[in-house]
Amino acid sequence: MGPLSASLLIFWNSPTTAQVTIEAQPTKVSEGKDVLLLVHNLPKNIAGYIWYKGQIMDLQHYITAYTTDTEMILFGPAYSGRETVYSNASLLIQSVTKNDTGSYTIQIIKRGHRTEGVTGHYTLY
Incomplete structure (x- = not known):
């Protein structure tokens, strides 16, 4: 069972003052362990968050919302x-498997x- 390594790619829909970033903790996690996708530089006046698996924001890829x-x-x-x-806005993924690799x-x-989106990406090697 190899480690997961976090390499973060950020994509923006619209410009903002402070850039929202996603940090995976730990940056390398073994299968069966937990990983926390921590969100930094959140804007003010937030109504909620929606997390998606992958880079497509549609119902099929919708994981959870707050x-x-x-x-x-x-x-x-x-x-x-x-x-x-x-x-x-952080997302905890417990007991990570190979199926959890990819973009969030x-x-x-x-x-x-207008809504704003940011994509964090981690890949299993």
């Missing part, structure tokens, strides 16, 4: 039962603004 006002957590078709979303996209929904 609404800040109601603190409600929703689950989508890509939810495996091992993902946990937190109020700070977070869509940040701001009040009164």
